[in-house]
Amino acid sequence: MRQAKRNTAIDADDHGLSLPTGEFAQPEYHEQRERAFELRNVSVHYGDTPAVKDVTMDIFRNNITALIGPSGCGKSTLLRCMNRMNDLIPSATVEGTLRYHGEDIYGPKVDPVQVRKIIGMVFQKPNPFPKSIYDNVAFGPRTLGMKGNEREIVKDALVRAGLWDEVKDRLDDNAYGMSGGQQQRLCIARCIAVEPDVILMDEPCSALDPISTARIEDLMLELKERYSIVIVTHNMQQAARVSDMTGFLMVQLTEDEKSRWGELVEYDETAKIFTNPADARTEDYIAGKVG
Numbered sequence: 001m002r003q004a005k006r007n008t009a010i011d012a013d014d015h016g017l018s019l020p021t022g023e024f025a026q027p028e029y030h031e032q033r034e035r036a037f038e039l040r041n042v043s044v045h046y047g048d049t050p051a052v053k054d055v056t057m058d059i060f061r062n063n064i065t066a067l068i069g070p071s072g073c074g075k076s077t078l079l080r081c082m083n084r085m086n087d088l089i090p091s092a093t094v095e096g097t098l099r100y101h102g103e104d105i106y107g108p109k110v111d112p113v114q115v116r117k118i119i120g121m122v123f124q125k126p127n128p129f130p131k132s133i134y135d136n137v138a139f140g141p142r143t144l145g146m147k148g149n150e151r152e153i154v155k156d157a158l159v160r161a162g163l164w165d166e167v168k169d170r171l172d173d174n175a176y177g178m179s180g181g182q183q184q185r186l187c188i189a190r191c192i193a194v195e196p197d198v199i200l201m202d203e204p205c206s207a208l209d210p211i212s213t214a215r216i217e218d219l220m221l222e223l224k225e226r227y228s229i230v231i232v233t234h235n236m237q238q239a240a241r242v243s244d245m246t247g248f249l250m251v252q253l254t255e256d257e258k259s260r261w262g263e264l265v266e267y268d269e270t271a272k273i274f275t276n277p278a279d280a281r282t283e284d285y286i287a288g289k290v291g
């Protein structure tokens with residue numbers, strides 16, 4: 001398999017919180033990159049309770065964008081806005097503008113099912129269907145009535161998810177018999193099979209061991225040549241290793257501490273966020289001073 005380029009600065013210690021010192025992938029300039037998403041003043045409430053407020057950021061095509069921050073700061077909520085998954089939570093309301101390649105994905109004529117086809121999602125816990133490996137991958141293309149040779153579509157998705165060699169002789173086996181890491185790559189294959197442009201990943205490695213995690217990280221670096229990836233991660237080392245851009249969110253409180261919501265504190269090149277952040281709160285979080 002092709003050796004993908006990692007940001008090698010802080011590979012080793014997944015629990016250490018020291019600032020990285022090594023070499024990062026060369027940052028590119030924003031202007032040279034194509035925007036995939038433009039978020040403008042995006043706020044989400046669950047009922048009357050704010051979850052995230054006023055997030056404005058551009059997410060670039062063929063980049064890996066990491067969202068980091070302490071628990072409850074709204075990372076998953078924000079991620080779910082990007083493919084209208086929050087529509088499935090009755091109490092959730094989304095305000096502001098969210099454009100994908102210039103089109104308002106919350107526009108009146110936009111079909112959320114189509115949005116989720118183009119902008120796929122991989123969840124924290126591998127969630128294969130209780131079906132064969134083959135049927136898991138074929139499910140999306142069948143449901144959507146995609147044209148083409150189904151076996152080729154399934155094979156192609158498994159190859160791109162780095163799983164083909166491990167499963168080609170047992171495609172009819174139940175997916176539940178796979179390891180956790182294999183199941184997560186199967187979920188990535190299932191996502192890829194419907195030919196998305198973007199893969200949203202919500203803590204995709206948090207249920208995996210370090211070897212499976214490294215495998216998924218390598219896979220992400222390969223996949224970004226073809227897809228745009230947005231990942232929510234609690235693992236700052238993971239964000240530093242794989243992402244091009246990083247957004248740091250934090251919980252804000254009113255003075256009486258009765259109301260809280262998440263805010264995007266800083267968003268920049270990953271190298272900048274991890275070595276020379278503009279905001280002291282980012283630096284404190286990266287250094288492990290706040291959690």
Ligand SMILES: Nc1ncnc2c1ncn2[C@@H]1O[C@H](COP(=O)(O)OP(=O)(O)OP(=O)(O)O)[C@@H](O)[C@H]1O
Nearest residue numbers: 046051069070071072073074075076077078089091
């Ligand atoms: N379905 C929901 N209904 C009501 N409130 C919710 C729902 N999902 C999230 N919240 C609330 O919204 C806020 C942001 O949650 P969210 O899960 O987006 O944060 P997070 O940064 O992803 O957290 P974590 O890192 O712990 O997963 C939290 O206060 C949470 O309790």
